[in-house]
Amino acid sequence: MTEELLDRIAADTEINAVVEVRREHALAAADRADAAQEPRGPWHGVPVTVKECFDVAGMRTTWGNPAFAHHIANEDAVIVQRLERAGAHIVGKTNVHMMLGDFGQTVNEVYGRTNNPADVTRTPGGSSGGAAAALAAGLTYLEYGSDLVGSVRLPAAYCGVYGLKPTNGLVPQRGFQVPGTPYVPSELPTLSTIGPLARSAADLRIALRATAGPEAPYAYELAAPRHKELKDYRVGIVTDHPAASVTSEVGDALSDTIDRIAAAGVKIVDSWPDGVDPDEQAAEFGRQVELFFALHGGEPTTMTVDQLLTTERNRLAARARWQQHFEDVDVFLCPTSFTVAFPHGSTAIDGRPYEAQAFWIVHASLTGHPALSMPIGHTSTGLPTAAQVIGQWHEDDTAITFAELLSQHLGSR
Numbered sequence: 001m002t003e004e005l006l007d008r009i010a011a012d013t014e015i016n017a018v019v020e021v022r023r024e025h026a027l028a029a030a031d032r033a034d035a036a037q038e039p040r041g042p043w044h045g046v047p048v049t050v051k052e053c054f055d056v057a058g059m060r061t062t063w064g065n066p067a068f069a070h071h072i073a074n075e076d077a078v079i080v081q082r083l084e085r086a087g088a089h090i091v092g093k094t095n096v097h098m099m100l101g102d103f104g105q106t107v108n109e110v111y112g113r114t115n116n117p118a119d120v121t122r123t124p125g126g127s128s129g130g131a132a133a134a135l136a137a138g139l140t141y142l143e144y145g146s147d148l149v150g151s152v153r154l155p156a157a158y159c160g161v162y163g164l165k166p167t168n169g170l171v172p173q174r175g176f177q178v179p180g181t182p183y184v185p186s187e188l189p190t191l192s193t194i195g196p197l198a199r200s201a202a203d204l205r206i207a208l209r210a211t212a213g214p215e216a217p218y219a220y221e222l223a224a225p226r227h228k229e230l231k232d233y234r235v236g237i238v239t240d241h242p243a244a245s246v247t248s249e250v251g252d253a254l255s256d257t258i259d260r261i262a263a264a265g266v267k268i269v270d271s272w273p274d275g276v277d278p279d280e281q282a283a284e285f286g287r288q289v290e291l292f293f294a295l296h297g298g299e300p301t302t303m304t305v306d307q308l309l310t311t312e313r314n315r316l317a318a319r320a321r322w323q324q325h326f327e328d329v330d331v332f333l334c335p336t337s338f339t340v341a342f343p344h345g346s347t348a349i350d351g352r353p354y355e356a357q358a359f360w361i362v363h364a365s366l367t368g369h370p371a372l373s374m375p376i377g378h379t380s381t382g383l384p385t386a387a388q389v390i391g392q393w394h395e396d397d398t399a400i401t402f403a404e405l406l407s408q409h410l411g412s413r
Contacts (some may be wrong), residue, residue: 253260
């Protein structure tokens with residue numbers, strides 16, 4: 001299996017998703033897996049890849065920046081350690097946008113541009129575009145990416161795979177730092193999370209179980225899903241909003257999905273949570289991103305102390321409103337993006353601003369709730385369509401299980 005995967009990666013001339021491999025290391029790991037008397041873990045012997053920005057000892061970590069083109073990591077990131085503890089072996093790394101600086105594209109001067117397997121003239125999204133494209137093209141079996149402004153969920157949507165932004169803080173981030181920057185744990189809100197991408201919701205669950213929990217002691221159990229049958233779920237929905245009005249392709253796929261789950265007995269609650277102003281929440285997230293970059297060495301914030309306190313109160317108030325909403329619904333279903341994958345280099349998309357891609361993903365990013373993107377169909381030209389499933393704080397497996405049941409239901413046609 002490892003040899004076949006490495007051969008597929010080597011033969012790829014169009015996608016440019018897997019940008020570095022360690023063939024001999026991977027084959028030696030596969031030999032050890034074959035020789036083992038007992039499975040090492042749930043990913044025993046499975047060859048996987050990780051986003052280029054995660055440290056893997058002996059491999060380059062460049063963040064797509066020529067200034068770091070020769071930087072070699074000397075130890076593994078925590079998620080790499082945990083994936084290998086679960087039996088997986090890291091065969092390579094996938095492309096990123098330069099310094100992870102774009103949620104809609106994946107291109108840099110070190111590795112070049114990654115293309116969407118569904119249509120190579122279109123973007124795979126960013127900044128985990130290489131991760132999603134590799135999965136969609138059959139060049140890996142599991143991926144791990146990072147998500148601040150949708151950098152797991154948007155590529156997953158555009159490439160037609162599954163991508164999870166876990167509850168904020170659930171997966172340790174040691175080994176996910178710009179080269180030369182020390183890892184400094186922080187009690188301040190980070191906004192940025194790291195999470196798995198996969199070809200099924202079930203694989204998201206297995207990956208999260210293997211990687212979630214504090215660094216020490218290493219022990220964590222996901223909360224059980226609220227329900228095990230689709231008909232028992234209460235689903236909040238919003239399918240459109242003027243700030244990022246969905247295209248007909250996305251809207252039709254969402255409407256069809258909602259009609260089908262309603263027919264299956266799912267209770268539908270059609271509204272935003274009480275007290276949530278989605279436009280103000282999107283603006284608040286923008287202020288939080290400003291603070292995030294100031295905290296991590298970017299431009300200093302110009303906010304006053306009073307403004308900082310107001311921003312933080314607003315973030316916590318938004319979380320509280322969503323928390324209350326999940327007393328009445330089990331999950332919340334909405335678009336991942338207003339559009340399907342768009343042509344490379346686009347600055348406006350179907351008459352909408354480029355930045356509108358972020359509107360639907362910022363709500364879970366602001367509040368820290370788990371959210372995943374899942375495929376729900378294809379356009380007439382074969383491009384994937386997607387929906388986003390948001391769950392209650394630390395109830396990641398409820399969102400995953402709903403996506404798993406929904407995919408089974410949609411596949412029953």
